[in-house]
Amino acid sequence: MTTAPTAAPAWTVGDVIVHRIDETLLPPATGPWLLPDATATVVAAHDWLRPHFADEEGVLHLDSHTFAFVADGLRVLVDTGIGNDKERANPAWHALDTDYLQRLTAAGFPPESVDLVVLTHLHADHVGWNTRLVDGDWVPTFPNARYVTSRTEREFWAGYPMEDARRQMFHDSVIPVEEAGLLDLVDVPAEGVEIAPYVRLIPTPGHTPGHVAVEVSSAGHRALITGDCIHHPVQLAHPSIGACVDIDPALSETSRRELLASLADTDALVLGTHFAPPTAGRVTTHGNAYRLTPTPAGPAPA
Template structure:
């Protein structure tokens, strides 16, 4: 039977300069996700940040997490940032196995239909960031966005290619993902593999933020004097805004992941950029400020709870 997630409210949107950015919700993640994904974020650690409750942690101190994408139109380009878990896919994680969500309908309600998308940006190639790259059409995994160019970090493309024989920390967690969500897009001639950085236009730039994966990236957006940064899995929870040394258990290079997180938060604080992770279980993002050698949350994005 398909794994059908419970309904989630229509996703919110907010303004960055002259642009309207939409968060497209896919699923809330099971409570068990927090403890195994971020094992150092214990209930005792969460207790030291009581503001996490109720949006980002429950009363027992278990982190609340979700899966979502972002959609934005920039200079006439319709862009989707990360594509979630996807429907009907064989996954090692039973919570993600053969999902049956209304993700595409939610994307359409944000004014973005698959045939209209110009760019798909995968911040990295983990299972929960590439799933809607493809859909099953007549038994064949087919690009969901037929006109789009899919921007993928070359370092991740090569790392996750099973033919190269890497042994990732994720273990079986990314099993089948390259074959059903990455290779079909590449074989269709729709990928652009980038290396050290990639400028899309004057307002959009992809930059490497390695550690979680070799090619993990962030997308920086500027408009009308405002800035936002889509950070993928550089941050899973706002606890990491104030405790940036907290890593997930799947960071391929934990030292580099921490360094990338510190560097990104410093840039965001200095530029008052809205920080937008892919898995926050409550508000969609926040601005941060420097506090001594660390960081504090300056202002939340005005999102309602999931």
């Protein structure tokens, strides 16, 4: 069932307005599966997580959404969510029918207008709207865009023994983009790489080998889109908490700690790819770890 889209929440980063394009809330069971060490007892010890990021029982709130913005005239989308009509093993992702494309269009980014799609990594809930079903075929949703991901990421999966579910995801959401000649593999050095004006890829390996975060910088202001280097704000309080699907848990923790240390007590805005509303905030030192001070969004300026 679809509903009429509402104004997309947005944050101003210098001359750039970053829009959150909502896809779907994730069910309560997601937290215990994804972050098994984030137990109710652990979560309850941090009152700043309530009410936005967890409930009184310590159940984590998680979202699926993407981010869109215009950078020096380029219309950019970061990650593409779960997608509609996809055959997925995870029942929360299977055969969705959301109004995501209507929301994206209402925010000012109709699919044909998108110039650049940045994929933080190649997991099913980040590449789903790469394609859409048209007359029984999976076709690129953004036919005029350059789709960008890390070369390390694509080459890793090319040599990885895939189970049926992952093979299906590549079949419907990655390979059609490659076959259309739209996938652009980028080498991402340790210091990061600028792929467009104001847009920089920051290597954050571990969750997957080629995972990147996305930095947006403009007029002296900076925002960082986390991808899955950080799934939930509880990981600010406990950077050692990793996801059950991390390819290299130790490296994922190292990347998370380095990223948080670089953001702490700065003016950088953090935009969590799975953070429930208010989604964004600033990282502040809290004891021997960190916390997120929320920065609520507003509707985008007309």
